[in-house]
Amino acid sequence: MDIEGFATAFAIFESEGVEGYVNGGAGQGLTVVRNREAWDAIEVRPRSLAGVGSRDLTTTVLGKPENHPIMVAPVGFQGYVHADSEHGLVEGAVAAGARYCHSTFGASGFAELEQVEGLRWWFQLYCFADAGLNRSLIERAIEAGADAIVMTVDLAALGHRDRDAHTGFTLRGNRPVACVAEVGLADPRLAPVWASLDHDISWATLEQTVATSTVPVLVKGVLRGDDASTAIDLGAGGVIVSNHGGRQLDTAIPTARALVDVVEAMGGRGEVLVDSGIRSGNDVAKALGLGASAVLVGRPVLWGLGVGGHVGVAQVLDLLVQDFDRSMALMGASSVGQLTRDLFVLPK
Ligand SMILES: Cc1cc2nc3c(=O)[nH]c(=O)nc-3n(C[C@H](O)[C@H](O)[C@H](O)COP(=O)(O)O)c2cc1C
Numbered sequence: 089m090d091i092e093g094f095a096t097a098f099a100i101f102e103s104e105g106v107e108g109y110v111n112g113g114a115g116q117g118l119t120v121v122r123n124r125e126a127w128d129a130i131e132v133r134p135r136s137l138a139g140v141g142s143r144d145l146t147t148t149v150l151g152k153p154e155n156h157p158i159m160v161a162p163v164g165f166q167g168y169v170h171a172d173s174e175h176g177l178v179e180g181a182v183a184a185g186a187r188y189c190h191s192t193f194g195a196s197g198f199a200e201l202e203q204v205e206g207l208r209w210w211f212q213l214y215c216f217a218d219a220g221l222n223r224s225l226i227e228r229a230i231e232a233g234a235d236a237i238v239m240t241v242d243l244a245a246l247g248h249r250d251r252d253a254h255t256g257f258t259l260r261g262n263r264p265v266a267c268v269a270e271v272g273l274a275d276p277r278l279a280p281v282w283a284s285l286d287h288d289i290s291w292a293t294l295e296q297t298v299a300t301s302t303v304p305v306l307v308k309g310v311l312r313g314d315d316a317s318t319a320i321d322l323g324a325g326g327v328i329v330s331n332h333g334g335r336q337l338d339t340a341i342p343t344a345r346a347l348v349d350v351v352e353a354m355g356g357r358g359e360v361l362v363d364s365g366i367r368s369g370n371d372v373a374k375a376l377g378l379g380a381s382a383v384l385v386g387r388p389v390l391w392g393l394g395v396g397g398h399v400g401v402a403q404v405l406d407l408l409v410q411d412f413d414r415s416m417a418l419m420g421a422s423s424v425g426q427l428t429r430d431l432f433v434l435p436k
Pocket of ligand 1: 161163330386
């Protein structure tokens with residue numbers, strides 16, 4: 089099965105509500121569509137006769153070696169998709185040699201992640217109004233082995249998702265939010281935890297996160313060059329150009345377009361990663377050519393999880409890695425460093 093096959097295997101979801109939760113976007117879903125269109129609209133000027141018989145997909149991100157530049161984006165509430173839940177994503181990532189980003193609303197706690205042989209991971213932090221809780225989460229994540237803190241900044245309010253409104257899907261249940269429970273919050277059930285998120289986060293919150301963290305901080309959800317530049321000025325190690333897969337602000341700029349502005353504004357001062365709508369090896373190559381050091385994928389790994397648990401996750405990631413390898417060959421690049429800006433033509 090190819091990635092498209094996973095994408096269309098909607099019968100994998102237990103209900104229309106879960107399918108809408110995973111695949112839906114904010115408002116009319118325009119940004120979901122435009123994310124795809126923007127990657128597709130970038131044309132390639134491949135290099136000829138480049139001697140690309142053997143190719144090296146490895147790279148370095150935040151000073152750490154990576155097998156390839158394709159990572160698993162943070163996604164919450166994986167239990168709706170498959171009984172393997174977060175274990176499926178984690179095991180699939182390890183099998184495919186991909187770095188994993190653990191969501192604040194992931195199903196596992198830090199103690200479980202700490203036990204997984206070969207897992208290389210970052211912790212995605214949704215900030216809480218209680219600065220002490222943020223501090224505890226950051227410190228515990230680092231103690232458990234997180235190599236970076238990914239601070240998501242595009243959730244000042246939850247995006248209005250028409251699909252969820254139509255199907256009546258809501259995140260249900262009173263199970264504790266695992267990582268929050270682990271740091272000892274008095275009432276770690278979903279509803280009170282959700283209510284304690286800080287919807288007033290600001291640059292001061294980033295400064296606190298940077299001051300607390302002994303590992304690099306990446307700011308996820310940046311779509312403007314000036315914001316990216318401010319994040320670096322305040323001590324972030326880099327940014328993730330993301331519109332949350334079109335789930336937050338409908339008509340937010342597609343990330344393929346925002347990436348160009350962000351890379352230019354940062355001027356090489358920090359790491360730039362990108363997600364939202366990455367579905368093929370060509371997309372990955374384009375992202376790297378425009379200046380990203382790695383990409384993250386969200387829905388594709390959930391499709392894999394739904395189809396085949398951890399095996400499906402590994403299969404989706406392997407397909408993407410193989411497709412990226414093929415794209416490099418056809419574009420005339422034998423290493424990720426050879427995916428340079430001159431290979432790509434932006435739409436007028
Ligand atoms: C079901 C689902 C849950 C998500 N949960 C989170 C989350 O907990 N934290 C976060 O920062 N982003 C979350 N995201 C956004 C992803 O990290 C990522 O930005 C997005 O999925 C990338 O776009 P793509 O799905 O088109 O690859 C979620 C996305 C999906 C589809």
